[in-house]
Ligand SMILES: Nc1ncnc2c1ncn2[C@@H]1O[C@H](COP(=O)(O)OP(=O)(O)O)[C@@H](O)[C@H]1O
């Protein structure tokens with residue numbers, strides 16, 4: 133038995149390739165949609181947590197802590213298999229996107245909060261003294277500065293979201309991993325799994341390298357500006 | 358008689374500590390008032406209450422041009438009429454000098470980009486920074502940054518300008534250029550309340566000098582009186598300490 137025939141069988145790979153690409157496309161759609169929705173949710177949560185009235189602040193804090201505690205797989209299974217019992221059936225894509233967004237939103241909220249809290253108090257005071265509203269202060273003064281601080285950790289979080297999309301294969305989402313396992317079953321050969329693993333790495337490696345580079349640069353004393 | 362800025366029974370507590378212990382003060386339109394006093398006497402707290410960057414205790418009252426400085430809609434009007442210059446400049450580091458000056462007219466007044474840009478160019482020329490308009494604050498010296506901060510505050514065409522130790526963070530050789538701009542400004546009839554340790558400036562420019570200590574106004578009057586012949590022993594001690602430095 134040849135290792136190559138078993139794990140890197142080119143015939144099998146060639147036949148599985150279109151399926152893997154279809155899966156990759158689904159994975160990327162799910163990842164992108166969840167990242168964007170998670171960012172929007174995270175920013176809203178961070179605003180509520182920092183500037184909302186007391187009950188909103190408390191709720192935001194509870195939300196953030198709960199969704200950083202719950203295992204994503206558990207949440208996904210609850211949404212997909214338990215919610216139908218109360219009459220709420222979501223498609224595999226909607227279930228996976230909801231779960232990813234809810235959790236990513238909680239992590240993004242903490243990242244945004246840290247970024248906003250890193251902006252000196254004087255920036256808020258100068259804005260207020262000029263008569264800017266709270267919303268204008270955020271959009272024109274604080275967030276443009278905070279963005280520079282939060283981009284590396286947010287990119288990191290986005291990488292995690294893309295990786296976690298693989299969990300969606302347990303609710304029958306035809307994502308990259310699911311397509312690979314099906315192709316493997318069909319061909320009775322694990323090569324498609326190896327292919328899927330390589331595709332994940334090929335897609336995410338550049339992002340990981342980018343984050344490392346940004347973090348090295350930020351660490352190099354750009355903090356003051 | 359109540360002033361253009363009128364302050365009545367102003368108190369400010371941080372927990373059990375009272376930073377301001379009952380201030381009554383009227384500043385007339387066009388008047389230049391310099392506030393002096395030892396560190397921790399409540400000077401910053403006082404002027405930060407005027408535009409309510411610092412909320413103050415109930416019972417006290419501040420009015421600017423008749424409008425009470427209370428939270429809500431009226432506060433936006435007051436803040437648009439009151440400009441502030443900080444010890445640490447607080448320019449917006451992500452915007453060019455020109456955009457720093459343009460931001461408030463555009464957002465608060467709804468001025469067009471062209472109007473706000475023309476206004477910024479005029480004000481930057483007035484504070485002697487016209488050539489630096491396209492730079493970012495981090496590329497300027499401290500004195501230049503503080504002059505931009507003055508231009509930024511003036512862009513809202515304020516009736517009152519508050520200065521909190523505007524030259525204290527500057528290298529000595531840059532103090533003069535900022536004081537010159539402030540001196541010019543005083544001549545234009547803007548009401549100014551200036552917290553400062555620059556006794557020469559106070560003597561020359563102020564209509565009135567206020568000496569604060571322990572959260573109270575201890576002594577006030579024309580500069581020649583307060584700085585030249587102080588009545589209160591604490592004023593004398595303070596001036597002695599400052600002038601012997
Ligand atoms: N945020 C704060 N919390 C507690 N105490 C404060 C705070 N800000 C100012 N103080 C106190 O109030 C007093 C007056 O402060 P400040 O107005 O800054 O004095 P000055 O400007 O005259 O040096 C000081 O004793 C200071 O320690």
Ligand SMILES: [Mg+2]
Pocket residue numbers: 400401402521522
């Ligand atoms: Mg002070």
